[in-house]
Amino acid sequence: MEATTPILAAERVSLRFGGVRALTDVSFEVRKGEVFSIIGPNGAGKTSMVNCISGRYRPTEGRIRFDGQDITRLPTRKRAAIGIGRTFQNLALFGHMTVLDNIMVGRHHLLKHGFWTGMPFWLFGAQREEIAHRREVEEIIDFLEIQHVRKAVAGTLSYGLRKRVELARAVALRPKLILLDEPMAGMNLEEKEDMARFILDLNEEWGMTVLMIEHDMGVVMDISHRVMVLDFGRKIAEGRPEEVLADPHVRRAYLGEADEVVSEPEEAMEPVES
Amino acid sequence: MAVMTPAGDYRTSYREDMTIFPTRNSRLALWLGLALLCAAPLVLGRYELGLLVNIGIMGIAALGLNILVGFTGQISIGHAAFFGFGAFASAWLHEQFHIPVVLCIPLAGFMTALIGLVFGAPAARLKGLYLAIATLAAQFILEDFFARAQWFTGGVAGRITEPFELFGWRADREESFFYVVLAFVILMFVGAANLMRTRDGRALVAVRDHYLSAEVMGINLAYYRTLSFGIASFYAGVAGALYAHYLLFVSVEAFTILLSIQFLGMVIIGGLGSVMGSLMGAAFMVLLPEAVQMVADALAGGAIDRALRLGNSISFLREMTIGAAIILFLIFEPDGLARRWRLIKAYWKLYPYSH
Ligand SMILES: Nc1ncnc2c1ncn2[C@@H]1O[C@H](COP(=O)(O)OP(=O)(O)OP(=O)(O)O)[C@@H](O)[C@H]1O
Ligand SMILES: [Mg+2]
Numbered sequence: 001m002e003a004t005t006p007i008l009a010a011e012r013v014s015l016r017f018g019g020v021r022a023l024t025d026v027s028f029e030v031r032k033g034e035v036f037s038i039i040g041p042n043g044a045g046k047t048s049m050v051n052c053i054s055g056r057y058r059p060t061e062g063r064i065r066f067d068g069q070d071i072t073r074l075p076t077r078k079r080a081a082i083g084i085g086r087t088f089q090n091l092a093l094f095g096h097m098t099v100l101d102n103i104m105v106g107r108h109h110l111l112k113h114g115f116w117t118g119m120p121f122w123l124f125g126a127q128r129e130e131i132a133h134r135r136e137v138e139e140i141i142d143f144l145e146i147q148h149v150r151k152a153v154a155g156t157l158s159y160g161l162r163k164r165v166e167l168a169r170a171v172a173l174r175p176k177l178i179l180l181d182e183p184m185a186g187m188n189l190e191e192k193e194d195m196a197r198f199i200l201d202l203n204e205e206w207g208m209t210v211l212m213i214e215h216d217m218g219v220v221m222d223i224s225h226r227v228m229v230l231d232f233g234r235k236i237a238e239g240r241p242e243e244v245l246a247d248p249h250v251r252r253a254y255l256g257e258a259d260e261v262v263s264e265p266e267e268a269m270e271p272v273e274s
Numbered sequence: 275m276a277v278m279t280p281a282g283d284y285r286t287s288y289r290e291d292m293t294i295f296p297t298r299n300s301r302l303a304l305w306l307g308l309a310l311l312c313a314a315p316l317v318l319g320r321y322e323l324g325l326l327v328n329i330g331i332m333g334i335a336a337l338g339l340n341i342l343v344g345f346t347g348q349i350s351i352g353h354a355a356f357f358g359f360g361a362f363a364s365a366w367l368h369e370q371f372h373i374p375v376v377l378c379i380p381l382a383g384f385m386t387a388l389i390g391l392v393f394g395a396p397a398a399r400l401k402g403l404y405l406a407i408a409t410l411a412a413q414f415i416l417e418d419f420f421a422r423a424q425w426f427t428g429g430v431a432g433r434i435t436e437p438f439e440l441f442g443w444r445a446d447r448e449e450s451f452f453y454v455v456l457a458f459v460i461l462m463f464v465g466a467a468n469l470m471r472t473r474d475g476r477a478l479v480a481v482r483d484h485y486l487s488a489e490v491m492g493i494n495l496a497y498y499r500t501l502s503f504g505i506a507s508f509y510a511g512v513a514g515a516l517y518a519h520y521l522l523f524v525s526v527e528a529f530t531i532l533l534s535i536q537f538l539g540m541v542i543i544g545g546l547g548s549v550m551g552s553l554m555g556a557a558f559m560v561l562l563p564e565a566v567q568m569v570a571d572a573l574a575g576g577a578i579d580r581a582l583r584l585g586n587s588i589s590f591l592r593e594m595t596i597g598a599a600i601i602l603f604l605i606f607e608p609d610g611l612a613r614r615w616r617l618i619k620a621y622w623k624l625y626p627y628s629h
Pocket of ligand 2: 181
């Protein structure tokens, strides 16, 4: 069955910053077609793991494979074309561009017309290409329900909308694997529900494999197929949500041994512009 | 702020939605403006046409710098040197190889672009102050080259250039050269507007706004940081070439760091990251000294003149007003004339329901 083929594999990944051990010997696999979540307390190394996969950080030791290819040393910019997209924990939109342009940047690696043929827009097919891609981008805009702000400058939008636009931009890459770093942080309940629905649709209808970091345990339990728990840079558990939740290590490390905190969200992150 | 279009102005296709001039009125204004410009040589005198020619030439160069500074978020204090290189290159190409001037101008642009790529290469690694210093070095190295490379520039004596000629039509006076500049302004500005609505233009802005996520989108930072130097230099080179065939004489003194600073002033005053703003900034910069001169002339002989000795310090006054204008714009209108223009347009679009 397809669902068991790994699309991503981290093999004994360690990451150190001087004396800080952000990750120690972490191995895991993400299977094609699943929603895989990474949870863990603040500073556990979740973002660091995603950064290793997206190319922002290079593991000190260990390897990362994607789709059968060793990508440990592949430059960040080449990872879009092989099918890895991501969003950031702290918003990372192109603040002065319109929403539409932000999402069109997501098509960058799919567009053929550079400045030579782009400047004479009408002569060599740049216009045709723009229109074709605009059509696809509009599909994404419809899907994420951001039609009303498509011409707005991204930096002027509300926090929740910006998160959505950032997701749209990542989706525009047409990634096989999409990495979402706390897609619901700082959102109210309604926005979270919308976002959860979008992620599920991306996974089920758009066929994307999702790797997500999320603090809201309720959402994690609801939409993940499997969950990995990090604590102080080490993997302490992995498995189906209910299994992981029942694991005594996890309860001690992450849930502080309390019994009824399962659905209690982490304190909301302040929206930080970066 | 959402872009506002008047009610009733619907787009029915993406193609229509992507045009540079989005509303019917703006297209109307465009054609009207073009018609007026085409008729300008029939009604305007030499002096006024000369100003327009200067605005056009400076506008092209400023647009190049705006692509580098405004759109890509880099810095250059050596733009005048590239402008000068284009001027010499075009004159040299024509004299050495007898290439028609109409071809020399774009060729000079490409040569300057190559030089720009060489001097822009450090931009792949340097940022901010360090990059500023690197471009300052480019300014001085090129200036020194101009003074020494006799074969290329005519050395300190300068170089005579031939006027623009096309199928026997000689553009050796303001009335005719005006059309040459107009044609180049249209080409270069439309080219830039198109660039900004296609892949590479968006990539430049993405690099400026958030280089980390630009990289995740598959954008090669070093490539685009260097490319923007290449494009900026191309614009500077074309403008410089036009300048050479307008004045019919090129010499080193014209391309000092002072001009580089003036280009930066045009970009700041016109509006960083605005295509049309570059032209407005150039107009401002060309017209400001004329206005100062006019005021000084009007006051000549009066009490104020005697007290301040305007006649002697007119050049000093020019520099001062330019400096003051840049500072005032930075404080009160950091988004430049382009934003003011948008506000005025927005006002008229909604007229009479502006408030
Ligand atoms: N660029 C860096 N330089 C130095 N230390 C870093 C760097 N990036 C991460 N770290 C350290 O690595 C550890 C893991 O950080 P990381 O951001 O991966 O945690 P996280 O699990 O994403 O936490 P949070 O839930 O707060 O987002 C922390 O101790 C952090 O200080
Ligand atoms: Mg994190």
